Amino acid sequence: MRDASFALLPEPPYYAVIFSSRRTPGDAGYGAMGERMAALAQEQPGFLGVESARDADGFGITVSYWTDEASIRAWKNHAEHRIAQETGMQGWYQHYETRVAKVERAYSLK
């Protein structure tokens, strides 16, 4: 059976949003909002897939994959996502970094 933690992506090129974050302690609505944002992201034009891992100390990396930069900008400006981003800045994250990158090649475990 396929491991659903891995995104199933087309051949490059496509785009990646690398989001690294350190969570604050406690949930404070983060879990529910995260699930809602994940579901909403998947409905957006240009969304290809997402992979995510967070360690026991609260440091996490989420990489979402998109067909093009316009899709990424549209998602960043999505009204409901903007509210989540503003709430995130105020309480869920101690710190985060976002990097937008063009995937040029990809290879896998054979």
Add this chain to the structure above:
Amino acid sequence: MRDASFALLPEPPYYAVIFSSRRTPGDAGYGAMGERMAALAQEQPGFLGVESARDADGFGITVSYWTDEASIRAWKNHAEHRIAQETGMQGWYQHYETRVAKVERAYSLK
């Protein structure tokens, strides 16, 4: 104090290697080899930084950052790293995916 889990990077452009993996159960020398590879990577020309997270189920994402593609190829072909890659394929990982991407823009929590 700066959170050392975050890589301190220059302004884009630079390159990212996004390595997603599912570990097999048990250590089998993985921890020691991982530490050695992390130390060795930092000595390579063009290395800029690395961020890594692995969740309790063994799914992890490591993103290493490099000045250019030539540095990435040189590291991939480094003799000691090649041995680690081959061992990894044989035992440490159930599955992995590698994506090489050019970071075009970056922003942070202000």
